[in-house]
Amino acid sequence: GCSPSPTATIGCMERANTLLVCVLVGAVIHTASTSSTTLPCAISPSPRIASTWQHRVDSLEPPFPSLTPIVGRLVLRGGGKGGDSHHKHNQEEPVLCRYKKGGTHFEIMCLPTLVEQFREGKASRDDAVVGREVFKDAKKGDRPSAAELEATFGTASHEECIDIVLAQGEYQLTVAQRKAKTDEKFAAIVTYICSNYIEGGTKRAIPAVRVEEAMNHLKGLKIDPFRSVWFQAQDVARKIKEPLKLVKNEISATVTVSMALAGPASGVLHSNGGIAKVVEEYEEDKATFTFDFTAGEHERIVSDLTKATGGQYELKIHGADVSQEG
Structure with missing residues (x-):
C-alpha cells in the first residue's frame, strides 16, 4: 500500500483523541451515577x-x-x-x-x-x-x-x-466549637467580675471559684458565645450580687489633655461602659475630666486614650503617689 497523506493522518489522530475523551467522560459519569465520586x-x-x-x-x-x-x-x-x-x-x-x-x-x-x-x-x-x-x-x-x-x-x-x-x-458552629467558645466566654466573664468587683464587707478580692459556683447555681443562665463579655458580665453580676455581697471596685481618676484633644478624650471616656460620673472642666488651654472606673478597665482606658490622643494626655489616679502620662 501507499502511505496516507499528512492531512489524513492528522484527521485520524483528532478523531481518535475525541473518541478517547468521550470514553473517559462516559466512564466518569457511569461511576458517579453509582457512588458519590x-x-x-x-x-x-x-x-x-x-x-x-x-x-x-x-x-x-x-x-x-x-x-x-x-x-x-x-x-x-x-x-x-x-x-x-x-x-x-x-x-x-x-x-x-x-x-x-x-x-x-x-x-x-x-x-x-x-x-x-x-x-x-x-x-x-x-x-x-x-x-x-x-x-x-x-x-x-x-x-x-x-x-x-x-x-x-x-x-x-x-x-x-x-x-x-x-x-x-x-x-x-459545630457542637464542639460552640461548647469550646461558650466555656471560653464563661471563663472570661468570671475573670471580668473578679477584676472589677470586690466583697462589700471585707473589701477583699473575690476568688474565681466562688464566682464560678455562684454562676453554676443560677437558674436559666445562658452564656452567649457571640455576645460581648462586658454586657454578659453586667447581667451576671446583678444576679449574683446579693449572695456574694458584690460591690464595684471603683477607682477615681483625672485625665488632662490640651483643648485640641478634648473632643477625642471625651469620646473615649463617655463610650466606655466601665466609666461613670464623668465631670468635665475646661480652661483656656486644657481640658480636665474627673471620673470613676472599675479597676479592670484601667488597661483599656489607657489603650483607648493613647490611640485617641496620640499619647498626649496625663492620667492621675486619686490616692496614688504618681500620675501616668501617655
Missing part, C-alpha cells in the same frame, strides 16, 4: 487561600450560582499551600457568617477558626473568607445593591463590608 480541582478564590472544590454529581446545591459547574455541587475547603496555618485548617468546612442590622441581614462564606484569628488580629480578611462577595442570601445567590450596602455599612466596598461582617457577625 469527587473530582478535586485546585483554585484560589482569594490571594492567600488555596481551596479544593469537590464536584459531587449526586446533588445540585451550589452556594455560588455564578460559579456553578454544568453538574454537581461545589464544596469549598480552606487551606492549601499558604503556610502552616493553612495546613492545620485545610479540612475545615466553610460556613455562613451572618450580620443583622434592622430588618436586613447579609452573609459571607468563611472558615470559623480563621474568623476567630481575624478578630484577634492573627489572620487577614483573605485568610478567613471564601470568596469575596457579600450576599443577602448566599444559597440563592441573592446579592445586595450598592445602595443597600451603603445604607447598612456606610460603604459600598465589598472588602470593607466583609471586614465588618467578619468582626461582628455570627457564624455557624
Whole structure:
C-alpha cells in the first residue's frame, strides 16, 4: 500500500483523541451515577487561600450560582499551600457568617477558626473568607445593591463590608466549637467580675471559684458565645450580687489633655461602659475630666486614650503617689 497523506493522518489522530475523551467522560459519569465520586480541582478564590472544590454529581446545591459547574455541587475547603496555618485548617468546612442590622441581614462564606484569628488580629480578611462577595442570601445567590450596602455599612466596598461582617457577625458552629467558645466566654466573664468587683464587707478580692459556683447555681443562665463579655458580665453580676455581697471596685481618676484633644478624650471616656460620673472642666488651654472606673478597665482606658490622643494626655489616679502620662 501507499502511505496516507499528512492531512489524513492528522484527521485520524483528532478523531481518535475525541473518541478517547468521550470514553473517559462516559466512564466518569457511569461511576458517579453509582457512588458519590469527587473530582478535586485546585483554585484560589482569594490571594492567600488555596481551596479544593469537590464536584459531587449526586446533588445540585451550589452556594455560588455564578460559579456553578454544568453538574454537581461545589464544596469549598480552606487551606492549601499558604503556610502552616493553612495546613492545620485545610479540612475545615466553610460556613455562613451572618450580620443583622434592622430588618436586613447579609452573609459571607468563611472558615470559623480563621474568623476567630481575624478578630484577634492573627489572620487577614483573605485568610478567613471564601470568596469575596457579600450576599443577602448566599444559597440563592441573592446579592445586595450598592445602595443597600451603603445604607447598612456606610460603604459600598465589598472588602470593607466583609471586614465588618467578619468582626461582628455570627457564624455557624459545630457542637464542639460552640461548647469550646461558650466555656471560653464563661471563663472570661468570671475573670471580668473578679477584676472589677470586690466583697462589700471585707473589701477583699473575690476568688474565681466562688464566682464560678455562684454562676453554676443560677437558674436559666445562658452564656452567649457571640455576645460581648462586658454586657454578659453586667447581667451576671446583678444576679449574683446579693449572695456574694458584690460591690464595684471603683477607682477615681483625672485625665488632662490640651483643648485640641478634648473632643477625642471625651469620646473615649463617655463610650466606655466601665466609666461613670464623668465631670468635665475646661480652661483656656486644657481640658480636665474627673471620673470613676472599675479597676479592670484601667488597661483599656489607657489603650483607648493613647490611640485617641496620640499619647498626649496625663492620667492621675486619686490616692496614688504618681500620675501616668501617655
